Amino acid sequence: MCQLLGMNCNTPTDIQFSFEGFAKRGGLTDEHGDGWGIAFFEGNAARCFIDHKPASNSPVAELIRSYPIRSTNVISHIRKATVGEVKLANCHPFVRELWGQAWVFAHNGDLKQYNPQLHGDFLPIGDTDSEQAFCEILQALKQAFGNRTSLNRPALRDIEPVVRAACSDIARHGTFNMLLSNGQALFAHCSTKLQYIIRAYPFKQAHLIDCDLQVDFGQVTTPKDRVAVIATTALTDDEVWTSFEAGSLLVFQDGQAVIKDGLPVPH
């Protein structure tokens, strides 16, 4: 199995603290040593760093640790190979362009007897069931809304039911915990295991589980900042993380959950 890490914020934020603990699970505090990746959005564009080495000792991961990249949407993944060999083509996150936006996807879980009918607009480059699932979601979006441009992209409330239906379909084949973003929102589907935390004013201290590192978020934020962090399991041992319900899809925007299973989340 793999592990997921996502971040969605209302102001560009670096992910150094969370990544520090998460990367340890890539071969050090956990067994996910078969490659890893991280994608950062800047507007509609995303840049994705992947490496086939374990995150705990990858030179690319070392770069991410030392070079703070601020972003409002980040998706990261560490891999324990189940389907598909250890090679770059099989490293998550995967990236595709749709409607003039980068879409980024990462998956935790295994799918059985999963052979989606992909018509060719989005095809996997590697061998994983995960990349097939990503292609199926994008195909569903394209089938639902056709070709769009920056002038007439569908609204988030219209995109959500299509993503949710596709996730439901795919989850019938097995475990489908996934993170998906187009740079405007972050979609998180839980099939078995996913947790999140919203950090907002007044900010407190937090201490990582996977290494002895502590940060006082009050020192590195402004009162209007809001950050949602989503992970396979909690990254800190002194904060309260919320577990997703099995089968649920949450949409995060500006650092908070805005849609849960099709319904607006009241704030």
Added chain:
Amino acid sequence: MCQLLGMNCNTPTDIQFSFEGFAKRGGLTDEHGDGWGIAFFEGNAARCFIDHKPASNSPVAELIRSYPIRSTNVISHIRKATVGEVKLANCHPFVRELWGQAWVFAHNGDLKQYNPQLHGDFLPIGDTDSEQAFCEILQALKQAFGNRTSLNRPALRDIEPVVRAACSDIARHGTFNMLLSNGQALFAHCSTKLQYIIRAYPFKQAHLIDCDLQVDFGQVTTPKDRVAVIATTALTDDEVWTSFEAGSLLVFQDGQAVIKDGLPVPH
């Protein structure tokens, strides 16, 4: 204007030596300080590193300098912004998936009154004429061959005329020096300025123009290795580089030019 660097080899090779000189032009020995990028193929997949900082002092470029990534197809670009502001979405190379392969593209030049009819399968994420041109080439390929999979991708000899026609069309709008690869071959179109060199046995020494660095390729190669390096201008001062003819398209495969303007290159 920007500068291009490409490498096509018959065996996975690192690009450290060439990149060392090339990156110096990104803000140090030349003025191309508005971002840069480099993409490495591994099979049908590509990983692309981009940064908006000048290549001469970017932490991501420092990683590339210190972490040898071996690949048979590499495309790199340093940017001097002409159209489109300095931001990640405007950094080359650009990457898209077609027929289950990553396609990577970088461009040097300016296009005038260039507004291609893009139907929506490939749309630019940023603001550059370059990314529009990339989308037009991929659209031409998709229109010519339809949806294909790994089982029935068109052959290189069939792809080449489509790429060549698209390049000709685009070059009517201005300067169009470009590098394009799908991991199997590297296409290089010259409109004004592009040079290449083939390095093969017996290998010799070479010395960079942009910094005082020398390598003895005989020490780091095997007799069967063959490497084509393509650049806007020669990177070494003690080797003979060949200038492209204006308006020509060369296709490189396994470290040598195999098609020139539609005709097989004899060896």
